[in-house]
Amino acid sequence: MSGPLTSIFYWLAWLLFRPLNSLIQYKITRADLRAELKLDPTKPVVFILPTRSWTDLFVLDRICKDLALPRPSRTGLNFPTPDHAGVVYLPAVLETRIHPTELTRLLETAAATKTYDAQLIPITLFWGRDPGKETSLFKLAFFDSPQASAIRKLFIIIANGRNVFANFGLPLQFREYVDKEKDATTAIRKLTRVMHFHFLRARTAALGPTLLRRGVVVSTLLQSKTVQLALQASANDSKKNYTPEQALRYARKCALEICADYSTVSLTFIERFLGTFVWNRVFKGIDVQGLEKMRQLATTHEIVYMPCHRSHADYLLVSYSLYHAGLVPPHIAAGINLNIPVVGALLRRCGAFFMRRSFSGDKIYTAVFRAYVESLIQRGYPIEFFPEGGRSRTGRLLAPKTGLLSMVVEAGLRQRTRKVALVPVFIGYDKAWELNSYSKELRGAAKQKESVQGLLKASKILGKSFGKAYINFGQHLELQDYADTHLPSWREQVKNSDGPIMGFKPFIAQLAAEHMRRINDAAVANPVSLAAVALLSSPQRAVSEEELVEQIGHLIWLLKGQNYSPLQYIPESAPRAVVDWSAPIARIRRAPHPWGDLMALADRDAVLLTYNRNNIQHLFALPSLVANFFRTRGMLPEEAAVMGCRALYPFLRTEFFLRWDMQECETATRECIEVMVKLGLLTRTIGGDLRRPDVASPAFSTLAMLGRVMSETLERYCMTALLLAEESKSDLPLQRDKFEEDCRLLAERMAILTGRDAPEFFDKALFRGHMNTLIEVGLVVETDAKTLRVDAKIERVAERSMELLSDEARQTLLQLLSRRRTPVVTAPDASV
Template structure:
């Protein structure tokens, strides 16, 4: 680069340093992209713009990547380190792109061992998708003037998106080295950048009234309006007005400016409330969006924070914030209008008895899918009060499936999302509700009271589970499902309800498969297993190490995240949350829980109970026998496993149990918690206490099963409601009922049912 150009770029960079604050996507780009530092890098941009190039340069220099303005020297030749697909703001390939690419291919022909990493990059100033049938609100007088106003207004909201690298050598070997490859690459690059833009900013937003007019003109809603008028004996005009009011109640009114403003607020808030937000497997979601899939996010529901946290994470992962199905209970002033501007659409708890409402809602959701907007809904229906996943509500999932069948829209992919916290601000309220307190209706006063509870929330976790393509699922579950497309309007296919139920269970399993173990839920698990909820620091550290070793050496799934910290660090982190009491007795530190604290932290233990239930069950069986074979352990677990699988959404099949249980036995032997002699497993007397703490993790559940089976054996004709009521009473009267009904009797009784 000549001296004059250096001076020119330095002068141009001065205002950019003030106006532009860019963020890389993905944030951990060096890890995700896997760039080889020994191979040269060629940056490919969609179009040439000096501001874009200098913004890219800033990000590259900050991450020790080659300067895009410095020429690449190979075999005595100098070539630009960047190539722009087009000169203007439109991605129409021009001759210069093809010429430069041919120069690189010529170098490869001379030196076949040469490999260049092609790195597509998109620089975006702002992420406004605009409105349908409206021209973008930019100044059109001069390109330079337009860019200046863009930088002034959107410079602080700039993203530099790095796509997956492409090997020049692999490209040349696969496609050849003639002139046609440059033309083909130009077309592929143009499509790539268009898809990338759609992935980051999404399709244009609808004009709300135009959307309502389109919905009202649909045959399905027209028929529902006529039925409403006939049943309620009102005029068609009045029924049509009712449908319009329902649309006003349901539909979102998302605003990019509101999203931008909330980004500033949430960014400030997360930095003060959370010690960090851990995100895993976001790359798989970006690949789906890049491939043109219609994405439906299906997260677990722990807190009102879930709405905000997931949208915030997606925004910073370079993905479009989704349209969110929110309970109509949140549609109060001022929360309702705010949530609506941020992408929420509102749904009633029940559709029963209101055919017009169900029709309007189904058509609205189908319209979102057909326009390509990503959607988010909570399949549990409401927030979990216990910390475990709730039984799924299949209504909105059924609507999703029927929308795909009726409208023939883009492939829909469900993305399970595990959201976890080290502190959930509603836990105390959940505990009161479980004790019988009436749930308070959401209101402005309650929102203000909730803000007062905001304090140190520890770490937040957002883990994206294994995506589930509806097309692939139906091809496997109902191979003839395409034949039902034409008939779905007339009647529901016979396979639909079983498919939806099975699909819902699969989603819940995949949410649990992506769980996050953390300091809070691991410490809570250990302390709740101890008598009087107290452990010395040494005992607690020993138990934390036991849990960590189990999760690392016999992982529940490869998607479960386990802390990469030592037990001492986890304990210090948990103590900083002020949920445990630290006492000193005879020179020892004792960590303990009060009765009230013990009730509250069961929520966090339940978050990961499915990860440790099988090792706890193995430990419990071994403790209850002086010696037992592996085959008998497997047999006893297999008898009650169907109940555990259904309750905790475990992913192991019955056929997988033997190998998993054998691996757990080997791990417990490795940790010297149990011994094996003459093919008999028995507890190690030297490490009996940590084994007892591990076994206690299953005791409450075994206790409930024992009570239930005992009641069924003595009252074979008892109805479900009476069984639940009696079982709860017994549980309160006999808190240590497991002493009265030992495990072997539980197994014997369980095998009858």
């Protein structure tokens, strides 16, 4: 009678739950579930649920109905068919391993029937997103648990019915597993084990580890070996003069200042607030790529997200996108400047932990912070921090800061649970919120401190449109595997000692540079950035609409043809659509004309648009360099172009974090030339030389535009080489700081004389990076006294670099150099 009674109770429960089911709100992990599942309509579908729950089954039935998927049904002793999908509870399958059941016989019969196959889809329903926290009876009663009783499940439904998350796994083929094994029993056991681990990993990826109360975290930090050693050292520090009690109080104060107070309730609130009141008003959409990779990675690795830093919106967008996709939002390293009233507390409850801009020899603070980072890694919490250390004011990637990276890497190498994956994240915007303030800061204005008053003023952005935001998760780097290759002895050192790892500092520098290259590999060539590249490379920042569309088309085909990276993303590849989308956002003015409309930028808008250009300038570094060889010549042997690129490539690679190493440079250059030939931007002569297009042809206009993309960069290189060649003739010691300042002043003067309103052109950091590369390639030697010794070859380099400049730029630069130290002489009175 158990069968008929069970059916009666089932249908009675279905009728009672039906009104409640219509009120439940759910989300699914995959944006286009039907397309991603790729179900074969000729094979039966079997849904597998991790727990026995009619409630979960009823909700799953509603989801399948809404999405036009096969609806699950209780098939009893019958096989599921293509017209009637089945459902199986994992506990029922596990029971078959203990004693034979009706399900055992059904599975064995299906396995023995060689023509029978099915698509197995594991489904996990999360009621709320709380991983569990040692706090209160309320949470124990109302938050989801796989072991919840029927009564407790009712409370869970009441509390979390509007926050249900459905995680659909990709289908597994029943026959594939069965045919690999010698008998049906072994195949079913293996399949059960696979499903069991899938559900465990899915829960970890979606909810994360169990949370600890903040007080417990602080107490644990103070008892850690790292902090205890720092406290002992402080007792012997005559400068600090701490008593043991004072040192302990200060350590506790540091821990409370640092630690997050992670709350899923706050996360749910901020996700709904941002989605309803901010993103929908500010952005026309958030375009996220690579989430499926992250979903798979989260089941097997400890993840450290390391995005580029463009805006204060970055950390909100990344956490929002991950949470919205069913993944655990990370704990985020935030600057202490963001710990302002109200905002700081909310960020802390959303996973932010705060760090000072400088630890300045504070051993106790350093120890507490290091211990906290180690605890996050060891307990399996995902982490996020910005390797650049601060927001880029120019749109370029900044040189990475390695302090926090060193702590994360060391903690990752010393933990032995799961592998650590460092994930590069490219973030881009059609228009960043802070562009106006960035422009002012580059001109010397003081950075505005974060405050509640500033936050209230920033609310005015809600009335403006900033286009779309773009997030692209790049190719992760597996920390332990990378260390095996580049730091071979690390395993023995970590096993045998708690001390510093030999060779760790250069390893971190190499790892940081590699990570920045991987961020650029995932670059998003959004419409506004493409329009910025073309318009800012046009004379007077104006061009006919027809020509602009044509040039953007060439830029897109260059990206597709050479394929800088498999992970690069072009959201819009129709040139006309790029122009139409960009015009209102970038404030591109249209000037009607009988011969065709003109598109132009006002000076102020052009300055702001350099930020977008700089986001993707590295994608066109090689094509632009090749184009520059034809700026002053009509024909050039292909080998000469390749060798020219090889000579300048080290400088471009350092400045733009380009992906190819020196051994790959020649191959990449030849591929680039081949694409340019196919597009008609260059032609090959019978003798193998490269020829530029006729001056009157549209292709020549595009080639000239492409050359101007890197013109300012090449001018900076030329300035440095010419100044070094001049200084090398003097017997006086050349101080590095003084020389870099001279380079900056020369660039600033040239910018004014040539009418460029681009503060980034004379950014001292760019000259510093260029100087580092000159030292690396051996053209300059830096002494211990910070003076420079210049190789005689620099004169030849300066001479060759002049060939890459336009006639106007060359003349201006030579005039500036000739007058640099000329004393000021009063002109004679013409009346005398």
